[in-house]
């Protein structure tokens with residue numbers, strides 16, 4: 487017999503697994519389908535990247551009881567410095583300007599994944615199907631049928647609500663015939679851990695270059711997470727460059743803010759593109775996280791945005807669950823409320839990261855002069871700086887309960 491669920495989430499990455507942890511305590515029957523085991527080195531969501539989480543994301547994770555397992559290896563961000571390579575001026579943002587003692591925390595995606603994976607077995611009403619690759623979807627307003635392969639065999643389940651959290655190349659999105667807007671930045675992010683000579687003291691640095699941002703994030707044990715965006719034609723060269731040469735080049739780009747760079751970890755690379763779905767709901771189905779909006783990592787907003795999708799969807803599903811036997815999790819009115827609530831935040835955050843990525847890679851003299859003027863204005867005008875700090879913390883629209891630190 488085909489097992490039936492209230493919600494089937496395709497994709498157990500950062501966003502899908504967080505949603506499962508939000509829905510399971512509500513008593514909903516949830517299936518989480520993920521094609522790649524957490525323990526496998528090629529797991530695409532829980533890799534070596536460091537994630538800067540905003541204060542509101544930390545509150546969401548606290549409410550989902552994921553935070554305690556992450557907190558021990560999380561590094562507070564106590565200052566953000568922004569500047570442009572080889573140009574005058576810098577903007578220095580401090581959390582006190584927003585009445586906070588930190589902007590958020592930096593955690594490793596792998597550490598986050600381990601914390602989420604530890605939560606999942608707690609819930610009898612949550613079935614984690616992994617490795618399970620979804621291969622076919624029969625979507626319907628009343629019921630979706632999800633086909634997947636596991637152990638070399640075909641299986642299927644049914645769900646009132648189908649959730650696509652399966653990343654930028656979302657199979658769910660394609661099955662629902664949802665169109666996308668795409669832009670290739672022709673940039674590749676190279677990420678690795680580095681150990682600088684001096685203590686980072688919780689400072690995060692973002693230096694803009696014409697090939698994209700060069701960011702140094704504070705991390706545990708005196709290490710820093712480096713995200714270096716280079717033009718895609720240079721990426722292979724940078725990945726293969728001997729370590730000492732790579733460190734020397736990185737130091738040249740960054741300057742002497744933390745002394746010399748002494749050690750480097752394994753390098754990984756990510757070609758950067760914007761993928762934005764033109765719709766996010768259908769009767770009985772919704773897409774969220776990277777499946778709905780994969781954005782440039784400048785400003786470190788992607789997962790923060792996806793977590794706010796999770797917080798809003800979980801809140802609306804909980805309100806629906808109060809109807810008991812009459813609850814209809816796939817009903818289009820509920821999903822439209824989700825979509826309307828999320829639109830301003832998604833549009834604002836996409837415009838912010840896409841705008842930054844494009845403005846700072848524009849090589850014309852006029853654009854360079856405008857950027858310098860912008861940086862100097864932000865350096866000297868506190869109200870502009872506050873606006874930028876609020877933006878860098880993520881858009882603040884109508885706050886879902888989880889983001890306010892309240893239980894659902």
Ligand SMILES: Cc1cc2nc3c(=O)[nH]c(=O)nc-3n(C[C@H](O)[C@H](O)[C@H](O)COP(=O)(O)OP(=O)(O)OC[C@H]3O[C@@H](n4cnc5c(N)ncnc54)[C@H](O)[C@@H]3O)c2cc1C
Nearest residue numbers: 497499500501521531537538620653775776786788789790
């Ligand atoms: C270099 C870099 C740095 C970043 N830094 C930050 C940061 O500091 N802060 C921040 O907020 N964000 C950051 N991001 C963005 C963040 O990584 C993404 O927003 C986040 O990974 C999105 O999670 P997701 O779960 O939506 O998608 P993904 O991480 O892509 O996960 C999708 C999951 O779905 C699974 N899947 C796919 N297809 C199927 C299928 N058919 N069946 C079953 N499972 C399937 C995949 O195996 C995967 O586990 C960064 C991104 C990059 C590239």
